[in-house]
Amino acid sequence: MQAPNNVLEWIDNNSVFLILGHKDPDGDCVGSQLAITRFLNRIGKTAIPLSKGAFKTTEVKSYEKFFTKNITETELNRLQNPVIIVLDTSTQDRLGEFAYLTDRYPTLVIDHHIAGEDFGTLKWEEPSAPSTTYMVQSIIETKTGSISQEEAFFVFYGLATDTGFFRFLEEGSAHVFKSAARLVDAGISPRNLYLATQKGQTLKSRKWLGIMLSNMEILCDGKFVIFSETMTIRNEYPDGDRQTDLLYNIVLDTDQCEAIAAIREEPNGGCKVSMRSKKYLDVASIAKSFGGGGHKHAAGFETKAKLESIKKTIKSLFEQNCK
Ligand SMILES: [Mn+2]
Structure with a gap:
């Protein structure tokens, strides 16, 4: 170039x-x-x-x-x-x-x-x-x-x-x-x-991975996965102990998985949602419909909705794509 x-x-x-x-x-x-x-x-x-x-x-x-x-x-x-x-x-x-x-x-x-x-x-x-x-x-x-x-x-x-x-x-x-x-x-x-x-990766971050992986919700035989991170988890695991990309990749790299959504509870009671997809699902268009943005395979948005309610919404969006 x-x-x-x-x-x-x-x-x-x-x-x-x-x-x-x-x-x-x-x-x-x-x-x-x-x-x-x-x-x-x-x-x-x-x-x-x-x-x-x-x-x-x-x-x-x-x-x-x-x-x-x-x-x-x-x-x-x-x-x-x-x-x-x-x-x-x-x-x-x-x-x-x-x-x-x-x-x-x-x-x-x-x-x-x-x-x-x-x-x-x-x-x-x-x-x-x-x-x-x-x-x-x-x-x-x-x-x-x-x-x-x-x-x-x-x-x-x-x-x-x-x-x-x-x-x-x-x-x-x-x-x-x-x-x-x-x-x-x-x-x-x-x-x-x-x-x-x-550099700076901690053993504690591996415990965080364990918690997130054991709590994940699997939809459509593993095609879609939802992670939830409550304030309780966040308070115990500060930013330096969260390895989000690693978490997403561990799951996305499996044969079945096409997309993940990670919902993170915020101190103000709302949530941040990050989404990743592997092949065909356009997560940017989902994010846009909630006022967020990103690329086809990596996008996110913020919402005032409570964790359980936004999870329900994303679940039904994912389930529409189960086929
Ligand atoms: Mn860049």
Whole structure:
């Protein structure tokens, strides 16, 4: 992939960058923010990665220390003509508390999702890219012909986490492996990087898995599964002890399972619902009907409904697809 000329020129023409990502960052968000920061520093530019977090998951926790969490008016005024690069989101409200900065300074948006929102002074959206870091890698390589080991680590981090360590890639993705090969050539160890993604996992999280698995409700001979997480469970198992992706995958990887819904009770009495599907069920359209959103295979929504009542609704939606 070749980074577009107008993106490269934008980087050439500016020297002070505020690097933003979405709130509740994931591995790709953190990886792309830190890779581009290191790269801009390497070519003699100032780059400040900003993020309020929350750095909840083990995947991102250890990178929290690299981010600036607050920037004062005085600090902003001291910067010489700053510009903004937004990574891994193309909607302004996903930026959380730093969104106001994009009303103030010219903004370049780089993302592999297409939101269709009119946002940013300049926008590079590439839905065919497997991760935002993949796009950042092409900027780095197009501009300098090489990538540093540290930059390569952060790029690989985003690529590996967004592709489930390459498991989600389909036919025609040889170019992704070629890019990854260049990162390994730059000196990174995929094994060490995998261990880094698991850092901070607790034995208690395995007990949480056990509780969630023993409480799961199986519908349509295992085609659909519903998890319920009450406040009682949540209070006992803090965020760092919840391994939701692992839970979903353990179940979705079985022969029978097509989709799961995980209902989580919230302190306000309502619920958050996350859904995943494997092949055909479009969970995004279900989420949309409740005012949420997402992709065909991963979507979610929030509701004021109580756990038992939303569970009943989802049960009947799933059962309509039993066949
Ligand atoms: Mn991403």
